[in-house]
Amino acid sequence: AQSVTQLDSQVPVFEEAPVELRCNYSSSVSVYLFWYVQYPNQGLQLLLKYLSGSTLVESINGFEAEFNKSQTSFHLRKPSVHISDTAEYFCAVHLPRGGYQKVTFGTGTKLQVIP
Amino acid sequence: DTEVTQTPKHLVMGMTNKKSLKCEQHMGHRAMYWYKQKAKKPPELMFVYSYEKLSINESVPSRFSPECPNSSLLNLHLHALQPEDSALYLCASSQGITGGPGELFFGEGSRLTVL
Numbered sequence: 001a002q003s004v005t006q007l008d009s010q011v012p013v014f015e016e017a018p019v020e021l022r023c024n025y026s027s028s029v030s031v032y033l034f035w036y037v038q039y040p041n042q043g044l045q046l047l048l049k050y051l052s053g054s055t056l057v058e059s060i061n062g063f064e065a066e067f068n069k070s071q072t073s074f075h076l077r078k079p080s081v082h083i084s085d086t087a088e089y090f091c092a093v094h095l096p097r098g099g100y101q102k103v104t105f106g107t108g109t110k111l112q113v114i115p
Numbered sequence: 116d117t118e119v120t121q122t123p124k125h126l127v128m129g130m131t132n133k134k135s136l137k138c139e140q141h142m143g144h145r146a147m148y149w150y151k152q153k154a155k156k157p158p159e160l161m162f163v164y165s166y167e168k169l170s171i172n173e174s175v176p177s178r179f180s181p182e183c184p185n186s187s188l189l190n191l192h193l194h195a196l197q198p199e200d201s202a203l204y205l206c207a208s209s210q211g212i213t214g215g216p217g218e219l220f221f222g223e224g225s226r227l228t229v230l
């Protein structure tokens with residue numbers, strides 16, 4: 001069974017400051033880790049993912065996450081946030097099940113960027 | 116075309132009404148999902164269709180009835196709902212059998228209010 005823990009429900013941060021959103025997981029099998037972002041009144045969209053290879057993965061808008069197997073973590077970071085980054089962020093574990101994906105979401109972290 | 120389109124965006128219905136939510140994708144994806152999302156919560160899986168066959172029903176009450184007429188369309192028929200069923204209903208899709216993990220593509224959701 002898989003589980004995902006996001007300990008911080010809300011993270012307020014000033015504009016242009018760095019931020020880290022924490023994600024820890026547990027799984028009895030190989031893990032595929034994803035971060036999704038949900039802007040207000042929208043659906044979720046993929047931010048970045050770790051499948052294999054380099055443990056540091058990056059998104060096109062400046063976010064990065066590092067897979068740490070020993071600490072079972074996949075924390076999301078950005079060195080300088082913008083107002084437009086205000087959103088809900090969900091960490092997720094994907095388990096391929098033949099013809100579909102079994103996805104376990106964390107409880108989410110609301111990033112509030114303060115001007 | 117990387118879109119999942121959901122209609123309607125907003126729906127208000129009484130407890131005796133019958134209505135339907137619709138979802139469409141043209142990415143050739145063979146897995147389609149219905150999720151329910153309450154405020155400040157992660158998406159909660161309701162149903163999964165894989166290759167037009169129902170693969171998962173997460174013990175959803177029978178007042179919700181899914182239908183997958185073809186590989187591009189997914190419907191959710193609603194009947195005799197309760198006020199606690201008010202939520203954002205998200206449709207998602209992913210590739211079929213790929214041998215590995217794949218991202219979920221989400222629509223913007225249908226916001227349902229049951230009076």
